[in-house]
Amino acid sequence: MPLYKTLSPNSQTTVKIWKIEESYDQLINPLDLKPESLTRVLGMKSELHQRGFLSVRHLLKAFGYTDQDLFYDANGKPHLKDGKHISITHSFTFSGVIVSDTDVGIDIERQRDKIAIIAKKFVEYEFNYLDQKASDYINKLTVIWGIKESLYKLFATPGMLFREHFLVIPFSIMDTETVCWIDYKGLKKRYSASFLEFEGFTCAYVIG
Incomplete structure (x- = not known):
């Protein structure tokens, strides 16, 4: 099973990344899914999304959890029954999970030139320091998107x-x-953000 990378940003936080190389059958057969999870995965039209969903359950196993330990609130945010904080992502052939004692978020994105076309939809302040002619412009946009996501x-x-x-x-x-930073309706809160690049993808995560 291709657990691709494990990171420990601090003593309370762990990030695990999975490279999705298995078939749908190889991923689903070892898993004990809740009925609602099984219904959800069977209802997905794309096998790529199915494999991403299932690989996240294998990452849960790598953390010592099962599908039964995971639930979602009304806003779609995942939670763990033991009270630890969790965030989940998958993109094409990679998935990632971060688990911590504090608030966390994670995102994986494929690096693609077309992100420059939609940059104005998610970038404002950052244009003050971005150089659109620089060789790393697409990489930086992908990092910014990943952090904001x-x-x-x-x-x-x-x-x-x-x-x-x-x-x-x-x-x-x-x-x-x-x-x-989050600056929303009087709330101003600072977070540390980290990012890494691999095989044409960017993973970003934030920790409270």
Whole structure:
């Protein structure tokens, strides 16, 4: 089973990334899924999404959890029955899970040029330091998207907008970390953000 990478950002937080190489049958056969999880996976039209969903359950096993330990609130945010904080992501052939004693969010994105076309939808403040002609422009946009997606998952509040309510402080791709902020309806909160690149993908995660 291809557990691709394990990271320990601090003593209370662990990140695990899975490279999805197995078939649907190889992924589903070892799992004991809740009825609602089975219904959900069988209802997915894309096998890629099915395999992503199932690989996340294998990551849960790598943490010592089962599908029965995971539940979702009304906003779609995942929770663990033991009270630890969790965030989940999958994109094409990779999935990731972060588990911590504090608030966390995680996102994996494939690096694609078309992100530049939609940049104005999620970037505002960050244009002050981005160089659109730089060789790492697409990589930086992907990091910013990943960090903001992670913040959105962490906060899970309808009405939050990437462009208006989330800020990513200037960073270098070589740094692999930066600071980000939520500024929403009087709430101003600072988070540490980390990111890494592998095989044409970017993984970003934020920790409270």
